[in-house]
Amino acid sequence: MLTYTIRRLLIAIPTLLFISLIIFLLLDLAPGDPMAQMPLTVPPEVRQRMREALGLGEPIHMRYLLWLKQFFVIEPLNILDQMLGTDMAGDAQRVISWQTRSPVADIIAQRIPQTLWVVGLAYVLGVAIALPIGILSAYRQYSWFDQLGTFVSMVGFSVPTFFTGVVLIILFAVNLNWFPSIYDTTHRVTDWDSFVFQIRQMVLPVTVLALYNASQISRFMRASMLDNLRQDYVRTARAKGLRERAVVLTHVLRNSMIPVVTVIALGVPTIFGGAIITEQVFKVNGLGQLLITAIQANDIPMVQTLTFIFAVLIVLFNLVADVLYGLLDPRIRYD
């Protein structure tokens, strides 16, 4: 298992390098000039010097290597410096956002908590709702509960999040006035009242995302439970007189969780990347919203860094899913 994990980690390195090359080239070869929005009164020779200052004069492979060095050496050193209070990075050039002229890593660090709170909580809640629904609808297949559950999950899976979000805003923010429609990220939790306000402003975005995640995961849970309920070992367990509760919740559930756990692990990167739309609907200024504004402002370093972070997360959680699969299912041996 350990050798397998190490081997997979080593394979991940060329994959990530290749992905970084794709992202770099896509943004670099694309038409569109970072200097396009400069005023026309700037003389051409100054414009040229500005281009060189941005590092646009170098040949493309040099720029790629420099970007890699910035991303993999200088930025981690800076993060370490901030945590330990040392000065290992010195004053090496960091990845600078063209929008704000401050290091990209600092802006991302400011945005991560909002995304994690809203989207992460929604994912946890979604999983917590999905598992019991999936178990119960598989156990009572074709009952009214199952029919309702499959219908609701089909609807939750088909209705796009920007529509559910907007409908919830109309119902609960405009008509009933229960919850605010905009997420206020400057809000600080200091006492009970502000805590209640924080909960209230999180209700709508979390509901939208939790519904969407729950509908997907409950479909997997139901299918996996159904597969296992028909197996011979279930009959054996019942035949030796185990209580129904033990049969379903220990024997069947444990085995059905194996594929579901990997699906849950594979879904974690979408917490960061996939919530772009929900963040936009509720004006949460998290990572997704940062990406959108960076794209609209042609802020290439920011877009490159964010997309690459999303790619790293996807590769990482693919690995986690594979390793978890091996740990949970003793029949699977990778060595």
Added chain:
Amino acid sequence: MTETVVPTPQTAPASSQMRDIWRQFRSHRGAMLGLAIFVTILVVVWLGPLVWNTAPTFVDMRSRNQGPSLAHPLGTDQLGRDMLARLMAGGKVSIAVGLTAMGLSILLGTLIGVSAGFFRRLDGVLMRLTDLFLALPLLPLLLVMVMLFREPLSQRFGPETGIFILIVIAIGVTSWMQTARIVRGEVLALKEREFVLAARSIGTSPAKMILRHILPNVLSPIMVSATLGIAAAIITESALSFLGLGFPPDFPTWGRLLYDAVDQIQLFPMRVVMPGIAISLTVLSVNYIGDGLRDALDPRIRGR
């Protein structure tokens, strides 16, 4: 006492495979309802403009922001444009994008899946490519692609065709991976079957082998993923439009209509709800059709 074997009279017509599939499909209530709704939407969107021939871009400033009336059954928007006509025109574009993008993605997926499954030498390379695409953050990349290539393409082909081409290609290129994996698996299993061996033994060329023997047998998984692909493509297109990176403003699609109406959501919530319901209903019906097709095409379930 011996029983005499009575030969069963062959009164029922010989059941063909298509008929079996259709019978199984019909027994799936959700799928039938989905098919009915989807066909209705298609008819309304394509034939509706012939009956209701108000132009979707006709601006009538005197009758803006109106509620439903005889002249405008679904009301008008902030520029006095007829909502019914806009919804029909928007649906036409959204569904056309969905169908074309699905076609492209199925074409790519089948091509890569069949080549990877059939030619062993290509397998490793193509599957690494598929894994690589699966590891890309797709929605961010789609946004980036649309942002970067929108100007040159709309200059080359005009704003509407250019964006149409861009969105279809962007969705197609980022959604073929599942199809390729499924098709490859099926092809690998088919290659071990006797009829393929028989065909090979009489010297069938690889091209003919794929066209005559392999492709017809992988058609059913392809059909299922095609149906689900339409739904995914429609959602992606409207998500792009919703983020303001889709079609230009005067060119209605369902996502764009929703996006335009969000600003006035407090005053005119119906204008947001109508395109949203249209998108959701289409996607829901297509997903149900896909579910029914999957059941109908699965020989383990069929006949039960």
